Amino acid sequence: MSVSVRGTSPASRERYGTTMNELGVVLVPLASAALLAAIPGYRISARLNVLASLISLLFAISLLFDRPASNQYLLIDDLNIVFILLNTFVGFTTSAFSASYIAHELESGRLTARYLRFYHAMFQLMLFGMNLALIANNIGLMWVAVELATLTTVVMVGIYRTHEAIEAAWKYFILGSVGIALALFGTILVYLAARPVIGEGMDAMVWTNLRAGAHAFDPALLNIAFIFLLLGYGTKVGLAPMHAWLPDAHAEGPTPISAVLSGLLLNVALYALLRFKLLLSANAAAIAPGPLMIGLGLLSLIFAGFMLYRRRDIKRLFAYSSIEHMGIIVFAFGMAGPLGNFAGLLQMTMHSLTKSAIFFAVGHVAQVKGTQRIAEMGGLTESHPVLGWTLVAGVAAIAGLPPFGVFTSEFLIISSTFARQPLLAILVVFGVLISFGALLLRLTSVAFGPPRGPTGPVKASYAPIFAHLVLVLIAGIWLPGPLVAWFQHVAAMLG
Amino acid sequence: MLGLDFDVAHMLAGGLVLVSFMMLYQDRLYALLNVLALHAFVLALAFAWQAHIQHAPHLYITAAIALGFKAMLIPWALRRIVFRLGIHREIETVVGIGITMLAGIGLVALSLEVMLPVTTHADPVTREDIALALSVVLIGLLIMVTRRNAVSQVVGFLSLENGVNLAAAGAQGMPLVVEISVAFSVLIAFIVIGIFLFRIRERFDTVDLQALDSFRGERR
Numbered sequence: 001m002s003v004s005v006r007g008t009s010p011a012s013r014e015r016y017g018t019t020m021n022e023l024g025v026v027l028v029p030l031a032s033a034a035l036l037a038a039i040p041g042y043r044i045s046a047r048l049n050v051l052a053s054l055i056s057l058l059f060a061i062s063l064l065f066d067r068p069a070s071n072q073y074l075l076i077d078d079l080n081i082v083f084i085l086l087n088t089f090v091g092f093t094t095s096a097f098s099a100s101y102i103a104h105e106l107e108s109g110r111l112t113a114r115y116l117r118f119y120h121a122m123f124q125l126m127l128f129g130m131n132l133a134l135i136a137n138n139i140g141l142m143w144v145a146v147e148l149a150t151l152t153t154v155v156m157v158g159i160y161r162t163h164e165a166i167e168a169a170w171k172y173f174i175l176g177s178v179g180i181a182l183a184l185f186g187t188i189l190v191y192l193a194a195r196p197v198i199g200e201g202m203d204a205m206v207w208t209n210l211r212a213g214a215h216a217f218d219p220a221l222l223n224i225a226f227i228f229l230l231l232g233y234g235t236k237v238g239l240a241p242m243h244a245w246l247p248d249a250h251a252e253g254p255t256p257i258s259a260v261l262s263g264l265l266l267n268v269a270l271y272a273l274l275r276f277k278l279l280l281s282a283n284a285a286a287i288a289p290g291p292l293m294i295g296l297g298l299l300s301l302i303f304a305g306f307m308l309y310r311r312r313d314i315k316r317l318f319a320y321s322s323i324e325h326m327g328i329i330v331f332a333f334g335m336a337g338p339l340g341n342f343a344g345l346l347q348m349t350m351h352s353l354t355k356s357a358i359f360f361a362v363g364h365v366a367q368v369k370g371t372q373r374i375a376e377m378g379g380l381t382e383s384h385p386v387l388g389w390t391l392v393a394g395v396a397a398i399a400g401l402p403p404f405g406v407f408t409s410e411f412l413i414i415s416s417t418f419a420r421q422p423l424l425a426i427l428v429v430f431g432v433l434i435s436f437g438a439l440l441l442r443l444t445s446v447a448f449g450p451p452r453g454p455t456g457p458v459k460a461s462y463a464p465i466f467a468h469l470v471l472v473l474i475a476g477i478w479l480p481g482p483l484v485a486w487f488q489h490v491a492a493m494l495g
Numbered sequence: 496m497l498g499l500d501f502d503v504a505h506m507l508a509g510g511l512v513l514v515s516f517m518m519l520y521q522d523r524l525y526a527l528l529n530v531l532a533l534h535a536f537v538l539a540l541a542f543a544w545q546a547h548i549q550h551a552p553h554l555y556i557t558a559a560i561a562l563g564f565k566a567m568l569i570p571w572a573l574r575r576i577v578f579r580l581g582i583h584r585e586i587e588t589v590v591g592i593g594i595t596m597l598a599g600i601g602l603v604a605l606s607l608e609v610m611l612p613v614t615t616h617a618d619p620v621t622r623e624d625i626a627l628a629l630s631v632v633l634i635g636l637l638i639m640v641t642r643r644n645a646v647s648q649v650v651g652f653l654s655l656e657n658g659v660n661l662a663a664a665g666a667q668g669m670p671l672v673v674e675i676s677v678a679f680s681v682l683i684a685f686i687v688i689g690i691f692l693f694r695i696r697e698r699f700d701t702v703d704l705q706a707l708d709s710f711r712g713e714r715r
Contacts, residue, residue: 140671144678151685158689170645173689177652177682178636181659184675185632188662191669192625196616200668220613 019068022076024059025084025135028052029128037121042106042113045120046099052124053092056131060088072206075137078490083134083271086349090263090356091127093464097360098123098256100461104367105254110160119159119254126152126260130268137207139187142272146183146236149265150176157253168248175235175245183232183272189225190279193217210279219285226289229276230296236269238323239330240300250319251372255363258315262322263356267348270326274333274494281336281495293334294424300327301431308438313372314362317442318355321398324435325351331428332413333494335420341491343412346479350405350472351398357468358394361387364460365446369453374442379451384458390465392447397472399439400432405475500548504620504665507541508627511661512603515634515654519599520592524577524646528570531650535565538657545664548620554664557676561660564680569653572687577646589641602633624665631658649686656683 032052039045063084067076076084102119105111111119129149136142154176158169187205194204197213204210214222235242250258273293280289304324311317329351332344364387369377381388397404410432417425514534521527539561546554588595606629614622635655639648656679663672 138671140675144671144674147678147682151682154685170689173686174639174648174652177686178639178655180682181632181652181656184659185629185662188659188666188669189625192614192617192621192666195666195668202670204668205670218613218616224609224613 019066021059021062021066022068022074022135025056025063025088025131026128028056028059029124029131033121033124033128036124037117040113040117042102042116042120045117046102049120049123050092050095050099053088053095053127056127057088057092060084070137070208072202073138073141074135075207076135077493078486079274079493080134080271082345082349082487082490083267084131086267086352087127087130087134087264090260090352090468091130093467094256094259094263094356094360095123097259097363097461097464098254100459101254101256101360101363101367104459108367111254115159119156122152122156123256126156130264133268134271138202138205139190139207139210139275140205142207142275143180143184143187146233146268146272147180149268150180150236153249153253153257153261153265156257157249159254160252162252164248165252168245168252172245172249175242179232179235179242181232182228182235186225186228186232186276189221189228190276193221193225207275211282214279214282215284217279217283217286219283219287222280222283222286226276226280226287226292230273230289230292233269233272233276234296237266237273237330238300238326239296240303240323240327241296243300243304243323246323247316247319250322251313251315255315255359255366258319259356259359259363262319262359263352266322266326267352270329270333270348273330277333278494290334290336293330295334297327297329297331297334298424298427298431300324301331301428302327302434305431305434305438308435309441311438311442312374314366314374314377314442314446315359315372317374317439318358318362318398321435321439322351322355324431325355325398327431328410328413328428335413335417335424336495337416337420338488338491339412339416341494342487343409343416345487345490346475347406347409347413350409350475353468353472354394354397354404354406357465357472358391358398360465360468361391361394364458365391368456368458371453374446377446377453379449380447382448383451383455386462387458387460388447390462390469392443393469394465395439395443395447397469397476399436403473403476405472408476408479501620501623503544504541504548505623507537507544508624508661508665510537511541511657512627512630512634515631515638515658516596516599518638518650518654519595519634519641522588522592524582524644525574527647527650528573528577531573531653532566532570534654534657535561535569538661539566541661542664545620545624549667551668553673556673557660557664560673560676560680561657565653565657565683569683569687573646573649576687576690582644582646589643595637595641599634599637602637603630606630606633618667621665621667625662628658628662628665631655631661634658645690649690652686653683 036045063076063081126149129145133142133145154169154173157172158165191204194210197216198204198209238246277289280286300323304320307320329344329348332340366372397406400406400410414425414428514537517530521530539558542554542558542561607626610626610629632655635651635658638651642648663669
């Protein structure tokens with residue numbers, strides 16, 4: 001292991017071995033999980049949790065400047081660095097939000113100090129699983145990491161131990177486990193396809209080797225493998241026929257976990273899908289993965305759009321909105337091409353930032369009102385102006401209104417689709433519009449009108465919410481040149 | 496060349512499919528758990544045989560895990576849960592056993608039809624193992640959707656997972672098999688502890704979202 005101090009441009013990055021910053025992204029959360037499990041006081045562990053997430057974020061940022069070479073297990077390339085940065089950033093802001101949120105949960109007696117200790121350790125363990133899945137250069141290691149991330153989130157979803165929470169956790173668990181088992185079957189089939197080309201053993205599970213040899217893989221085997229992977233990891237993405245776990249898991253768990261589920265875990269599964277999609281695109285004789293992803297994406301989008309109208313629970317409402325957005329993102333990556341991939345990446349980033357900000361705000365709203373039922377909350381802009389207007393801004397952003405970044409990416413997706421497949425573009429516009437209507441309908445009843453429900457003071461930490469929304473706003477008005485160049489490069493890489 | 500190596504591997508994989516079928520028609524939880532133990536036992540034998548013919552000593556470890564953990568510990572723990580929760584009555588099935596068996600036969604035919612043509616380049620042991628493993632996976636899914644009791648759904652999942660493990664062992668030279676098998680064991684332990692701690696005894700419609708929605712007052 002070589003510790004590097006030299007800050008270099010991404011161009012000169014050929015070095016051998018694992019560097020400190022690469023390991024830092026995974027080892028910091030792992031070590032903090034062990035540490036937090038040992039510390040009883042919740043105040044100090046909440047702060048340590050923030051600190052640990054910040055250190056992981058700093059390590060992730062350092063990856064931009066000093067990129068280690070890949071080895072059999074770990075890999076940093078232009079694609080996963082986007083995900084790692086987003087993951088550690090939202091992980092950090094969520095830990096800051098969680099510190100203010102969780103104190104209230106303790107006061108209101110929903111959680112005890114012992115559960116909080118467990119909660120903090122699990123939070124870091126979950127970040128470890130997600131970072132490991134993103135950084136893995138090995139499809140077997142990636143699978144184990146996704147499984148770990150799933151297990152930790154299952155435990156967190158059930159942490160309130162109410163009847164609903166346990167049922168939600170169980171449902172998530174069973175559906176997630178089936179998804180994960182199918183993904184493993186797909187992974188084994190990929191290995192079988194790679195074995196005659198790359199040779200037996202570990203080499204045939206290393207992502208960089210797979211990518212290099214994919215053109216010579218047996219196409220039929222690769223096709224079937226992708227079906228399993230799409231069903232398996234697609235369950236974790238929350239695509240429409242396999243989405244049943246998602247709304248329950250979002251609604252019944254603690255709000256920081258809802259934010260992380262929507263903002264990060266769905267992305268991790270999406271990342272796994274994108275990796276395997278690349279293998280298929282590299283093989284000329286295999287089926288095109290695009291149409292499958294377009295189909296599932298559209299189905300999720302339109303289905304979730306309609307389902308949004310029937311929601312009575314505010315967290316379930318935004319959970320369905322996550323399904324809708326994952327549908328749009330998968331659709332964009334399915335359309336592919338430089339513009340489609342670019343828009344998909346942008347939409348994914350914007351969705352992560354906006355949706356976690358919304359969940360932060362919703363968490364505070366639910367704490368003030370003491371309920372998650374939309375009917376029992378109202379007039380928020382009057383009773384709590386800052387919180388209310390923040391929520392309005394967040395929902396406006398997620399609904400795709402200008403000048404926020406989601407508007408930019410959705411506009412890109414729709415306009416680029418119009419140029420290639422006008423009929424599909426009409427379907428996307430239709431889906432976006434119906435969910436727009438549903439979100440605005442619910443927003444008006446929550447934010448405006450006479451105040452309903454308790455109007456006690458709110459002890460909210462606005463910094464994480466503002467940080468996310470300001471980033472989304474900036475992205476909507478002006479995308480920095482280097483970021484555009486970088487996303488364009490990744491988009492080209494995705495084919 | 497198809498010698499004894501192939502015949503025994505084929506027989507054990509086929510045996511696993513057969514035991515999966517035995518699960519389909521069990522209508523008592525205790526009997527179902529016995530069949531589950533048998534399933535894991537056959538899996539352990541299949542692992543050991545693969546270890547022998549592939550000269551892969553690490554597969555003996557997975558065989559030992561399958562034997563100790565899946566064939567003994569898990570059925571024992573589930574048996575205790577069934578006893579404690581007092582749910583050793585008949586299993587609630589969604590459709591009749593005859594139809595389920597026919598569907599199972601259909602699934603085996605489907606998986607052979609799908610897998611055999613695409614694995615013509617693989618060696619015969621791997622080829623048969625993968626095809627039969629897919630049958631076990633699909634029958635496991637069938638068990639999960641036709642049962643409504645949490646314990647029997649878990650049994651379905653365990654058999655599904657055994658099928659995936661069979662595929663992993665059959666894929667010659669596949670690395671990380673031991674690690675994956677340990678990861679799965681952790682998952683299973685979580686599930687079993689989960690049922691035990693949370694005393695999940697009522698029926699679960701994991702696929703029926705509407706029932707849950709109305710339960711949560713999400714309907715008008």
